[in-house]
Amino acid sequence: NAGVIQTPRHKVTGKGQEATLWCEPISGHSAVFWYRQTIVQGLEFLTYFRNQAPIDDSGMPKERFSAQMPNQSHSTLKIQSTQPQDSAVYLCASSMTGGNTEVFFGKGTRLTVV
Amino acid sequence: SQLAEENLWALSVHEGESVTVNCSYKTSITALQWYRQKSGEGPAQLILIRSNEREKRNGRLRATLDTSSQSSSLSITATRCEDTAVYFCATDGQGGRALIFGTGTTVSVSP
Numbered sequence: 325n326a327g328v329i330q331t332p333r334h335k336v337t338g339k340g341q342e343a344t345l346w347c348e349p350i351s352g353h354s355a356v357f358w359y360r361q362t363i364v365q366g367l368e369f370l371t372y373f374r375n376q377a378p379i380d381d382s383g384m385p386k387e388r389f390s391a392q393m394p395n396q397s398h399s400t401l402k403i404q405s406t407q408p409q410d411s412a413v414y415l416c417a418s419s420m421t422g423g424n425t426e427v428f429f430g431k432g433t434r435l436t437v438v
Numbered sequence: 439s440q441l442a443e444e445n446l447w448a449l450s451v452h453e454g455e456s457v458t459v460n461c462s463y464k465t466s467i468t469a470l471q472w473y474r475q476k477s478g479e480g481p482a483q484l485i486l487i488r489s490n491e492r493e494k495r496n497g498r499l500r501a502t503l504d505t506s507s508q509s510s511s512l513s514i515t516a517t518r519c520e521d522t523a524v525y526f527c528a529t530d531g532q533g534g535r536a537l538i539f540g541t542g543t544t545v546s547v548s549p
Contacts, residue, residue, distance in 0.1 A: 328480070357536050367481070367526065372536040380536055415480050424469040424530045427537055429480025 325350065328430035330416050336436045337406050345401040345433045347416030355422030356399050358391055359415040361432070367415070373399060374422045406437045442470065442510075442527045444543040451517055452548055458513045459543045461527035471537065472501055472512045473526045481526060481539070485512070517547045 329348040337343045349356045358370040369383040373393040384391065388406075393399040403410055413432040419425050442463035451457045463470065469488045473481035485501040487494040487510065494501045500513045514521055524542040 359539075366541045367539040369536050369538055417480065423535075424467075424471070424486070424537070426471070426483045426486060427481075429482070431478070431480055 328416055328418055328428055330430035330433050332433060333431065334434045336438060339407060339437055340405050343403045343406050343435055345414050347399045347430060348397060349399065349418030350428055353418035353420055355419045356393060357417040357427065358401050359417065361413040361415055408437045411435055411437045442529050442538065443540040444525065444527060446543050448544040448546070450546045450548065453517055453519060455517055456513060456515045457517055457545055458511050459525045459545065461510045461540055463508050463529055467529045470503060470510050470527055470529045473528060474523045475526065476523045519547050519549060521545060522547045
């Protein structure tokens with residue numbers, strides 16, 4: 325079990341460019357989550373899939389951010405027209421069933437927008 | 439918005455001492471979880487304590503839950519330098535939602 329795998333670990337983009345972050349959840353886990361972590365805001369919930377269906381995207385910025393889960397083995401978080409304030413560590417996590425169960429996190433992707 | 443929050447930003451102790459991190463939450467819950475995040479890693483679960491439990495132990499860790507005051511604590515005994523990390527409490531409230539994390543308490547353990 326390799327755990328939750330996130331790629332790339334580091335990404336630098338120019339302002340206005342697009343960034344795509346990848347996540348491979350733990351095999352057999354039906355729930356996938358995306359979080360964003362900054363010093364100022366802490367660990368913020370972005371979006372949640374269960375059995376590949378979007379369940380809750382209440383934390384997603386309404387513009388420029390989108391997440392997909394085309395199959396059970398990977399999810400992507402796409403940020404269009406990146407801005408310096410998008411710089412953060414983006415964490416993907418998965419759990420067996422969602423809800424109040426143990427959540428397993430990847431090591432994160434550090435996005436820097438210059 | 440935070441469903442749960444740790445009460446202190448940072449704590450410092452020496453190896454061998456005990457440390458307690460406190461958390462308060464705002465809604466009814468089915469369970470509360472404690473996580474630890476070391477530098478360069480994602481958070482990792484330490485303890486899950488359900489609303490009908492008052493105490494849960496895991497080795498040197500002890501979590502308590504007081505549903506009447508909507509508070510929880512995580513105590514670490516015989517601390518080690520490798521316990522240095524940020525400690526979070528987290529809950530999804532009544533269930534079915536994603537975990538919402540508190541702001542975290544940084545615990546520093548020095549030799």
